[in-house]
Structures are given as structure tokens and as C-alpha cells.
Amino acid sequence: MNGVDMGRAAADAAMAGLGLASAVDRAEAYARACWTVLAEPGDGVAGDLIARFGAEAALRIAHADDDDEWSAARARWRPRADRAAVRGALDAGRRTGATFLVPSDPRWPRRFDDLGVHAPHGLWVKGDPGRLIDASTVAIVGARAATPYGEVVAADLAADLAATGVAIISGAAYGIDGAAHRAALSTDGTTIAFLAGGVDRSYPRGHEGLLSRIAATGCVVSETPCGAAPTKWRFLSRNRLIAASADAVVVVEAGHRSGSLNTAAHAAQLGRALGAVPGPVTSAASAGSHRVLREFGGVCVTSAEDVREMLGAAVPPRQNAESRTDESSRLLDALSPRTGRSVEEIARRAGFSESDTRGLLGLADLDGRAARSEDGLWRSSRPSR
Structure with a gap:
């Protein structure tokens, strides 16, 4: 990725066809696209560097050979310093019809500001980016290996909320996520899916049709560039975006060590309203939900009305608590x-x-x-x- 400085014409050409708002500086947007390739999601050192110097200057520092405070970070960024990889991501974004969203875009969700240096450098969006700033948003998450009980409850909550104008957010996985997305679509409501890989790669493959439907009326979002594969870390990091983008997070069904608890921990840290649906005490599929109620101070959710009450009950972020994103x-x-x-x-x-x-x-x-x-x-x- 040598020669990171770009003139206006070159930046315009590189970012053409990616839906940038007219007010967005193309060179800054290109630099942020480079950062989505260079750094893993949630990289706080990259976020701090960009916050201090801006994306363009930060990119020059990342590629310098100086022996300074950024040297250790360069060791993990350098293997990905490849302009061809950036070109490939931009080309794949154009082919799939993605929009590249940056913080200076009026469609950027300000909720992500709460993530501080761990906020995404940019977002790749398939569908309508304006859906990300809907007035009320609720994340409904839970187990992939959901029970019929869990899927029914998730669908009932999502359909009821979506029918009254609440945007439903989830992670497009099998089980609870899929049930929530489908139910929101069934009421002609808005639903948003956050992926751990590129928005041009349907994951899971069995939800390719569902993701197409979500993009047609809502949006599919990722901070990883087009072409990127989902990994275990990226799923965990993706969860902070689900939590940050929501006004309230509801765990419907989750095992004792479910990834949904990671989302719940982010929600609690960020001061989002947090709730969980209780299940049978004998059901391992609800053990995580019960942990949310017992250990995270979650609200007991039995209906969409409970969730509506939660939307007015967000609390300030916890002070001096261990960050889940550092x-x-x-x-x-x-x-x-x-x-x-x-x-x-x-x-x-x-x-x-x-x-x-x-x-x-x-x-x-x-x-x-x-x-x-x-x-x-x-x-x-x-x-x-």
C-alpha cells in the first residue's frame, strides 16, 4: 500500500460507485477504506491513531519506518499493507452494489460514537444506509440452536415491534436471529443485519435469500471489507456493533456460554437497555438468558410492551468498568x-x-x-x- 497519498481525481476514481454522500471527502473515505483492510475490527490503537491525526495522516504513520509508539502496531498492520487488496475490496463493493459509509456522512449512526476508539473506521452497507439512523432500534439476539419456543417468542417480539416502526437488528445467524429478521419482514417492517464477513458474502449460506430480502428493504452491514471471510474474532467484534447500534438489546434464548452473552456484555457496558426472555429452568437453551437476568441486571421480557418500556430506560455507560472492546x-x-x-x-x-x-x-x-x-x-x- 505504498504511495497512500492520493490526489482529488485519483480519490474520486477510487471511490466512484460506492454511494458516498456529496459532502464526504473522497481522499479521507479512501483512507478509511484502506483501514478496513489494514486493521482488524475494533483495533483500538488504529482508532486512537485516526482520532488523533485523521485517517489520511494516520495511514501515512502506519506505513512509516519510524521507531516510535506505533511500532508494535505496525508489526500487525504491515502484512496487510497491500493496495491490490484495497482495490479488490472496492471493486467487490461496486459489484455487489454496496455503499461505503464514513463518520462524516450524514447517514452515519452517531450511536457508534459511544464505542470511542473502538468504533468502526467505515461501514460497508448493502441496502439503504439511512436505515441505520432510524429513531428506535432493538436488537434481538440468541442461540443458533434455538428451540421452537425461542423462535416463536423471537418472531412475536420482532413482528410486534417492527409493525410499530421499530427497526429490528440482529446478526443473520440461524435460530433466533433468523426468526427475528423474518418476522420483521413479514410485517413490512425494517430489519438490519450485521455480518462478521463482507456484505458480498452471504453467511450463513442458507440465509442468502433472507439477506437479499433484508437488503431490499433495510440493510446488511459489515465493518470488514467486501471479500473478507468471517472468523471467530470477527463474530465477537461484530457483536459490539449490534449492541452499539441498538437502543435496547433483548436476549431471547442463549446457552450458558453463548456468543449472545458477549453482545449483552457490550450492551451493559455501553448503557443500552438490556433484557432477556425467561425460559424453563430445566432448559440449557435458556441458561444464558437467565444469566442476563441474574448477573447483568437485565429486564425480564415477556412481551413487546416490556421492550417498549425498555426503550425509555437506557442508563449512562458504566464508569470504571472493564471495557469489553479494549x-x-x-x-x-x-x-x-x-x-x-x-x-x-x-x-x-x-x-x-x-x-x-x-x-x-x-x-x-x-x-x-x-x-x-x-x-x-x-x-x-x-x-x-
Whole structure:
């Protein structure tokens, strides 16, 4: 990605056909598109660099050879510094009819400001980007392996809310997510899907038709560039966008360690109204929902009316609470309490350089959140949240 500086004409050409608003500076938008290729979602160092210097100047710093405070971050960005990869993402975006949205665009959802340096550098949107700033939004999330009970409740909530103008947000997965999206569509309501891979890649493949329907009336969104594949870390990072974009988050059905609890943790940290649907105490599929009620202070949701009450009950973000979007959280999400992992594997899963990973593991070891066994492998020792 040498030669990152672009003239006005070159930037106009590079970003043509990607739906940029007239007020958006094309060179800045191109730089942000580069950042979606260069950095993993939620990279706080990249976010801090961009916040301090702007996307264009930050990109020049990222490609410099200086020995400074950014050196460690460059080690993880450098392998992706490829202009051909950026060109490929932009071309794939044009082919799929995507819009590239940046913070200076009036359609940018200001709710993402609450993520601070972990906010997305840009968003790839298939469909109507204006749907992202709908007045009221509710995220309905839950297990992929949902029970009939869970799918029925999710559908009832989504249909009732969507019919009254609330935009339904979810992650397009099988189970609860799919039930919520389909129900919103059935009432001609608005629904928005956040993906962990590029918006040009339908995932899961079995929801290709559903995602097309969502894009036709709402929108499909990702912070990863077109062509990017979903990964475990990107699913976890995607969850912070679902939480941030919603006024209220409802967990319908979730196992004890479900990824939906990650979304719930982000919602609690961001001060979003949080609720969960209770299930049978004997059902493992509802164990996570009960954790939301017990450990996260979630509202017990039994009807759409309960959710409407939640929409007026958001609280300020928690102060001095452990951030679910900082680098230590990325590290901990890459660890397992049961399976030991090497520094190299943890670095790959978290998107860090190995030297950064060793430093973060040392800190996590000191405060009791990670431990290294005699075989040299690392495990999480933090209790489940």
C-alpha cells in the first residue's frame, strides 16, 4: 500500500460507485477504506491513531519506518499493507452494489460514537444506509440452536415491534436471529443485519435469500471489507456493533456460554437497555438468558410492551468498568478456560503481534485473568461473565 497519498481525481476514481454522500471527502473515505483492510475490527490503537491525526495522516504513520509508539502496531498492520487488496475490496463493493459509509456522512449512526476508539473506521452497507439512523432500534439476539419456543417468542417480539416502526437488528445467524429478521419482514417492517464477513458474502449460506430480502428493504452491514471471510474474532467484534447500534438489546434464548452473552456484555457496558426472555429452568437453551437476568441486571421480557418500556430506560455507560472492546478483552476472548493455547495461536485469534500478545498475557497473569500451565500453554482463569 505504498504511495497512500492520493490526489482529488485519483480519490474520486477510487471511490466512484460506492454511494458516498456529496459532502464526504473522497481522499479521507479512501483512507478509511484502506483501514478496513489494514486493521482488524475494533483495533483500538488504529482508532486512537485516526482520532488523533485523521485517517489520511494516520495511514501515512502506519506505513512509516519510524521507531516510535506505533511500532508494535505496525508489526500487525504491515502484512496487510497491500493496495491490490484495497482495490479488490472496492471493486467487490461496486459489484455487489454496496455503499461505503464514513463518520462524516450524514447517514452515519452517531450511536457508534459511544464505542470511542473502538468504533468502526467505515461501514460497508448493502441496502439503504439511512436505515441505520432510524429513531428506535432493538436488537434481538440468541442461540443458533434455538428451540421452537425461542423462535416463536423471537418472531412475536420482532413482528410486534417492527409493525410499530421499530427497526429490528440482529446478526443473520440461524435460530433466533433468523426468526427475528423474518418476522420483521413479514410485517413490512425494517430489519438490519450485521455480518462478521463482507456484505458480498452471504453467511450463513442458507440465509442468502433472507439477506437479499433484508437488503431490499433495510440493510446488511459489515465493518470488514467486501471479500473478507468471517472468523471467530470477527463474530465477537461484530457483536459490539449490534449492541452499539441498538437502543435496547433483548436476549431471547442463549446457552450458558453463548456468543449472545458477549453482545449483552457490550450492551451493559455501553448503557443500552438490556433484557432477556425467561425460559424453563430445566432448559440449557435458556441458561444464558437467565444469566442476563441474574448477573447483568437485565429486564425480564415477556412481551413487546416490556421492550417498549425498555426503550425509555437506557442508563449512562458504566464508569470504571472493564471495557469489553479494549485489547485485554480481545486477548481474553482468544483464550479458553479448558484448552491451552500457544502464544502464536492466541496472537492469530486476537489479531495481535506475538510481542504484544506476550505483554498482554503477562498483565492478564498478574491480575489473575489468565494462567500459563507447565506445558507453556495459556488458559483463561477468569470466571464466566
